[in-house]
Amino acid sequence: MKPTIKGLIGLLGLTAATWLGLSIPYTVNQTEHAIVKTFGAPRKAILNFSEEDKKRVSTLREEYDKEGLSVSEGAGLYFKLPWPIQTVTKIDRRYLPWNGYPEQIATSEKTYIWADIAAPWKVIDPLKYINELGTEDRAINSLNTVVDGKVRDEITSHSLIDAVRIDNRPMEVLDQELGETVKVGNVIAGRKGILNLITQNSLPELNAQGITIGENFMQGIIYIDDVKTNVEKRMESERLRIAERYSSEAKGQYDRIMGEKDRDKAQIITVAQKKAGEIRGLADAEATEIFANGFQEKDEKTGEMKNFRGFNIDPNFYNLWRTALLYQGKSLEGDTRLIIGTDNPLFRLMKEDYTESNNPKKK
Numbered sequence: 001m002k003p004t005i006k007g008l009i010g011l012l013g014l015t016a017a018t019w020l021g022l023s024i025p026y027t028v029n030q031t032e033h034a035i036v037k038t039f040g041a042p043r044k045a046i047l048n049f050s051e052e053d054k055k056r057v058s059t060l061r062e063e064y065d066k067e068g069l070s071v072s073e074g075a076g077l078y079f080k081l082p083w084p085i086q087t088v089t090k091i092d093r094r095y096l097p098w099n100g101y102p103e104q105i106a107t108s109e110k111t112y113i114w115a116d117i118a119a120p121w122k123v124i125d126p127l128k129y130i131n132e133l134g135t136e137d138r139a140i141n142s143l144n145t146v147v148d149g150k151v152r153d154e155i156t157s158h159s160l161i162d163a164v165r166i167d168n169r170p171m172e173v174l175d176q177e178l179g180e181t182v183k184v185g186n187v188i189a190g191r192k193g194i195l196n197l198i199t200q201n202s203l204p205e206l207n208a209q210g211i212t213i214g215e216n217f218m219q220g221i222i223y224i225d226d227v228k229t230n231v232e233k234r235m236e237s238e239r240l241r242i243a244e245r246y247s248s249e250a251k252g253q254y255d256r257i258m259g260e261k262d263r264d265k266a267q268i269i270t271v272a273q274k275k276a277g278e279i280r281g282l283a284d285a286e287a288t289e290i291f292a293n294g295f296q297e298k299d300e301k302t303g304e305m306k307n308f309r310g311f312n313i314d315p316n317f318y319n320l321w322r323t324a325l326l327y328q329g330k331s332l333e334g335d336t337r338l339i340i341g342t343d344n345p346l347f348r349l350m351k352e353d354y355t356e357s358n359n360p361k362k363k
Contacts, residue, residue: 023080023082023083024079024080024081024082025077025078025079026077026079026080026088027075027076027077027078028046028048028074028075028076028078028090029075030048030075031048031092031093031094032048032091032093033045033046033047033048033090033091033093033123033126034046034048034078034088034089034090034091035088035089035091035126035127035130036080036086036087036088037086037087037088037089038081038085038086039084039085040087042067042069042127042130042131043068043069043070043086044069044070044071044072044080045060045064045069045070045071045072045126045127046071046072046073046074046078047060047071047072047073047126048073048074048075048093049093050093053124056124057071057073060125060127063127064127067127069127089130091123091126091129091130092122092123092136093122093123094122095120095121095122095214096120096121096122096136097118097120098118098119098120098121098140098143098147098213099116099118100116100117100118100119100143100144100147100148100151101144101148102115102116102220103115103152104224105152105155105156106156107155107156107158107159107160107163108156108157108158108159109159109160111160111223111227112224112226112227113155113160113163113223113224113227114220114221114222114223114224115151115155115163115221116220116221117147117151117198117216117217118216118217119143119147119199119213119214119215119216119217120213120214120215121139121143121206121213121214122211122212122214123210123211124207124210124211124212125210125211126210127210128208128209128210129209129210130210131210132208132209132210133209133210133211139209139211142206142211143206143211146202146205146206147198147202147206147216150198150202151198153201154194154197154198154201155194158188158189158194159188161186161187162187162188162189162190162191162193162194163191163194163221164191164221165187166187166190166191166192167187167190168186168187195215195216195217198216199213199215199216290310291310292312292318293312294307294308294310294312294313295308295310323346326346
């Protein structure tokens, strides 16, 4: 039994030594702060700020001295009393993401929008953070309460144009005519100004809890569905009005071009008809002269020249021939019609013999 008791005691001693060896030393890496508590009360702070935040250390030392805390700096190996006498709480010193709740907010002109805000946050006072919040989840809840509340306050007190624009630079449009559809009011604070106000108004409450936020940014601002539908209808109406104006201008241009075309066409046809009439008249005159005076034509078979007598040799026959053509309608073109009486000389061939006594030339 004695060896067994000694072995048990040795095992207990080894376990205790191992426990002490594991619970006394601890490490703090470069991305952490640490608070050492003695029976639940903070007694030591290990600060590990980045270079840009080093100036906070002297201020925190003074405050922690008043609270009875010792302060160490930098990452490394540290020692404490074993649990449950002392415990270590480590705190991430880096910027952590925070995304607010997208919510429906009314601007100063009662236009409802969905605003989605996000910001990085970090711990700037480990002692206040431990006392006021203690965990990242509680810190997120605090950010939701404080920052989202300031977001509502600032957006409600500013116009929509302030929430969506940065400055008063002219709006750029692809089509100059669309410029009248994007007329906007003057920017007073602008998006950056509103975000700065949100940050400034949130910092006092957040700093009292040992945290701060970096530069806010709006992930998105959109109209609520009802407002978006009305805006889209208005935009559609404006663009339809511009399209109708283009159509009207195009119709006017079309009518002008077609009028010029018809006028030019009529002028060309008139000139062509006049020219054709002149050519036809000259041709008829030349043909009449040829038929009147006669002409010569070479016989293709014999090669002899044949003489054809003109109508001047027998004007009476020519008169008969032309009258016969008129009876056949070959002298009338198109839909031309003659309306004459029965006593017209044109019908003399039907009423009497066409003898030499009726030859007008001999009369």
